Amino acid sequence: MTTATVDEPVNPAVRSDGLVIDLHHVAKTYRGRIRALCGIDMQVRRGEVFGLLGPNGAGKSTLVKILMTVIRPTECRGTMLGEPVGHKATLAKVGYLPEHHRFPPYLTGSQVVDFYGSLAGVSRADRRHRTGELLELVGMKEWAKKKVGSYSKGMRQRIGIAQSLVNSPEVVLLDEPTDGVDPVGRRDIREIVQRLRSEGRTVFINSHLLSELEMVCDRVAILVQGRVVSQGTIDELTSDKRRYEIELAAEPDAAAAYFQRALPEAIRHGEHATLTPPAPGERETDRAPPTHSPLTRRVGYHGQLATGEWLEIDHATLRIGSTEPATIQPIIDALRERGAVIRSIRQNRPSLEDLFMQAVTDPSTGATLKPGADRARKGRTP
Amino acid sequence: MMMRQTAALFVDAYRELNSRKLFWVTLMLSGLVVAAFAAVGIDKQGFTILWFRLDFIPLNSDILSPALLYKTMFLSLGLKIWLAWIAAILALITTAGMIPDLIAGGSIEMMLSKPVSRIRLFLTKYAAGLLFVTFQVGVFSLASFFVIGVRGGEWEPALLLAIPLVVAFFSFLFCMCVLFGLLTRSTIASLLLTLLFWFFIFILNAADGALVQWRSMAEAQRDALVRQVAQAEGNTRQLLIAERRSLGEELPEDYHPTEEEVAGVNPFLKGLRDKRASAEKTAAQAAKWSGILFAAKTIVPKTGETIDLLERTLISMADLEALTGSSDMPRQTTVDEQTAEVEFSQYDLSMRSATILRERSVLWILGTSFAFEAVVLALSCVIFARRDF
Numbered sequence: 001m002t003t004a005t006v007d008e009p010v011n012p013a014v015r016s017d018g019l020v021i022d023l024h025h026v027a028k029t030y031r032g033r034i035r036a037l038c039g040i041d042m043q044v045r046r047g048e049v050f051g052l053l054g055p056n057g058a059g060k061s062t063l064v065k066i067l068m069t070v071i072r073p074t075e076c077r078g079t080m081l082g083e084p085v086g087h088k089a090t091l092a093k094v095g096y097l098p099e100h101h102r103f104p105p106y107l108t109g110s111q112v113v114d115f116y117g118s119l120a121g122v123s124r125a126d127r128r129h130r131t132g133e134l135l136e137l138v139g140m141k142e143w144a145k146k147k148v149g150s151y152s153k154g155m156r157q158r159i160g161i162a163q164s165l166v167n168s169p170e171v172v173l174l175d176e177p178t179d180g181v182d183p184v185g186r187r188d189i190r191e192i193v194q195r196l197r198s199e200g201r202t203v204f205i206n207s208h209l210l211s212e213l214e215m216v217c218d219r220v221a222i223l224v225q226g227r228v229v230s231q232g233t234i235d236e237l238t239s240d241k242r243r244y245e246i247e248l249a250a251e252p253d254a255a256a257a258y259f260q261r262a263l264p265e266a267i268r269h270g271e272h273a274t275l276t277p278p279a280p281g282e283r284e285t286d287r288a289p290p291t292h293s294p295l296t297r298r299v300g301y302h303g304q305l306a307t308g309e310w311l312e313i314d315h316a317t318l319r320i321g322s323t324e325p326a327t328i329q330p331i332i333d334a335l336r337e338r339g340a341v342i343r344s345i346r347q348n349r350p351s352l353e354d355l356f357m358q359a360v361t362d363p364s365t366g367a368t369l370k371p372g373a374d375r376a377r378k379g380r381t382p
Numbered sequence: 383m384m385m386r387q388t389a390a391l392f393v394d395a396y397r398e399l400n401s402r403k404l405f406w407v408t409l410m411l412s413g414l415v416v417a418a419f420a421a422v423g424i425d426k427q428g429f430t431i432l433w434f435r436l437d438f439i440p441l442n443s444d445i446l447s448p449a450l451l452y453k454t455m456f457l458s459l460g461l462k463i464w465l466a467w468i469a470a471i472l473a474l475i476t477t478a479g480m481i482p483d484l485i486a487g488g489s490i491e492m493m494l495s496k497p498v499s500r501i502r503l504f505l506t507k508y509a510a511g512l513l514f515v516t517f518q519v520g521v522f523s524l525a526s527f528f529v530i531g532v533r534g535g536e537w538e539p540a541l542l543l544a545i546p547l548v549v550a551f552f553s554f555l556f557c558m559c560v561l562f563g564l565l566t567r568s569t570i571a572s573l574l575l576t577l578l579f580w581f582f583i584f585i586l587n588a589a590d591g592a593l594v595q596w597r598s599m600a601e602a603q604r605d606a607l608v609r610q611v612a613q614a615e616g617n618t619r620q621l622l623i624a625e626r627r628s629l630g631e632e633l634p635e636d637y638h639p640t641e642e643e644v645a646g647v648n649p650f651l652k653g654l655r656d657k658r659a660s661a662e663k664t665a666a667q668a669a670k671w672s673g674i675l676f677a678a679k680t681i682v683p684k685t686g687e688t689i690d691l692l693e694r695t696l697i698s699m700a701d702l703e704a705l706t707g708s709s710d711m712p713r714q715t716t717v718d719e720q721t722a723e724v725e726f727s728q729y730d731l732s733m734r735s736a737t738i739l740r741e742r743s744v745l746w747i748l749g750t751s752f753a754f755e756a757v758v759l760a761l762s763c764v765i766f767a768r769r770d771f
Binding site: 068069070071088090092094096100101103105106111116118121163 | 383386387389390391393394397398400401486487488489490491492493494495496497498499768770771
């Protein structure tokens with residue numbers, strides 16, 4: 001990675017409300033009545049890194065293709081850079097890396113950047129100096145004169161990112177940018193994204209690699225079966241799911257027994273746990289766990305403390321839905337009093353993966369949703 | 383910005399073609415064909431190839447002027463066989479992949495996501511394909527122009543009409559190739575379907591040619607019989623009058639014997655007249671069927687006729703007469719009076735066919751073909767502009 005910049009400051013007056021992409025009710029129904037998108041509302045603010053995540057076939061690429069005029073929406077009330085979606089001239093200010101891009105194999109790396117630059121309307125002089133700069137930025141300078149046909153997947157991806165920046169775009173849409181890229185390449189791409197943000201550019205990333213998104217995104221939207229199920233900053237999305245985790249140094253069954261004794265009511269009834277201190281003179285060995293308690297059979301118990309916080313037992317870990325240290329002190333006391341050995345206490349927030357899994361899990365059955373678009377009606381896949 | 387994008391698309395098309403070896407193979411073959419022209423020579427002593435004299439070919443510059451030799455060679459070999467046949471197939475093979483490659487997944491997203499309208503993108507690609515053919519035909523025609531000028535001594539700028547004509551001819555096929563490419567997304571499928579379409583036109587042309595031939599024969603036969611009947615009637619009348627006068631009958635100057643009298647004297651006349659009536663019927667039928675096929679051909683592109691337009695320009699009817707008939711050839715189709723057998727003159731038939739074909743207007747040939755191309759292109763544009771990729 002080098003210190004080259006993507007230069008040319010971004011026009012700050014995109015829109016008075018600072019929205020670079022403002023979508024309302026974007027819908028796409030393919031022939032055969034596959035509903036790929038069912039009314040998307042999504043807002044991307046200027047200068048942020050926005051992550052769109054969702055399982056395969058959720059409609060992520062379809063949405064990006066609608067923005068890039070590759071696919072015509074069935075319905076769309078929305079703007080990009082202040083112009084209606086589909087306005088061709090706006091695309092001169094937008095960079096795009098398609099998911100499964102294929103560059104003409106007879107072009108060299110620098111010719112690819114130059115060619116797509118000229119299609120984007122960049123002048124010859126600008127293309128000339130930007131091509132070299134961008135190839136250096138993506139670490140492909142030594143390969144600039146080699147034909148794209150001889151590149152590896154990761155190298156093509158790097159060239160793809162270089163070409164998406166050739167027009168100094170105000171918005172860059174990257175569809176699975178780290179697809180097929182090795183860990184070094186991923187780190188490089190992350191750094192480029194961060195650099196773009198620092199230059200005030202807006203980056204829209206489509207990915208199913210959640211850890212990648214988590215590291216760079218300011219805001220995310222989760223798309224499932226053509227619908228946005230949640231949208232916001234990672235903090236906003238996880239605020240009600242932040243928690244403490246207390247892990248005991250014990251086998252799951254033994255740990256469950258400790259939790260059961262420390263929080264008997266919450267465990268038995270699934271609600272309103274009260275903390276019961278040990279009876280005077282009671283010793284741990286006097287209250288051996290019943291061998292067939294519900295907990296030994298079913299790990300993953302949910303309950304609620306009397307103070308209202310949720311709690312959850314997962315193997316030897318107890319999770320309490322609170323960010324208040326005061327909440328967990330009595331629990332620690334109760335466990336310690338019963339002789340439980342605490343391995344760790346962590347203050348935690350759910351990962352994007354947790355959010356994602358929650359979004360793709362059917363709450364009624366607990367099963368994960370099948371990948372693909374909404375197939376409520378029969379038809380062919382798009 | 384538009385110029386920049388268009389230039390970039392053309393440069394890309396050039397690089398794409400350049401990467402296909404066939405482009406250069408075609409150009410080299412073109413060079414060979416021109417070199418073969420240059421190698422052929424004709425002088426007062428006879429026919430030569432390079433420095434070898436071919437004594438067994440009974441031709442010399444008195445019978446066939448060098449200019450006409452080169453022109454006919456250019457038309458029959460260079461244009462009709464090389465450009466309109468072999469090179470056209472090579473060009474189709476080279477360019478058939480343009481649209482399927484353009485709309486292939488991963489590449490079309492890159493193109494459509496640029497500030498270029500879909501229609502402009504599509505038409506620019508189309509034009510780039512034609513530019514390839516223009517370049518190939520241009521090189522060939524210019525080289526031929528110089529060979530005919532230097533070796534034949536005639537600088538014929540009309541020869542360069544081959545460039546727009548062959549490009550127009552190719553575009554009639556290329557528009558179908560593009561439409562098929564768009565529909566099937568496959569290079570091979572679009573190429574095969576285009577060749578099939580070309581074959582269909584070829585069949586139509588063959589049928590048209592056969593009908594024109596039939597019509598020429600039928601009309602030559604009819605005309606010969608009309609002439610023969612008129613002549614026979616005239617002769618018989620004169621014979622009748624002379625005979626009756628020799629018997630002492632006084633006949634006025636404007637005396638016309640009745641039909642019965644004439645028929646009574648010439649026993650063959652009835653047969654001839656019947657034959658004339660049937661020939662007239664056949665000629666009318668041939669004209670009708672030929673007219674129907676002509677109408678049918680109006681809606682399809684005229685590939686053959688377009689190429690033949692150059693011959694029409696380069697070789698005048700007078701030249702054609704010189705080329706078609708030697709001096710001892712019968713010029714007219716004749717009928718034997720007694721047997722009523724028709725003896726066709728090859729010269730007469732050729733000239734009749736040439737006249738029928740040359741009567742077809744340039745507007746009909748090119749206008750309807752371009753109309754066809756415009757419709758196909760418009761359809762392709764609509765498909766390309768509305769498709770989700």
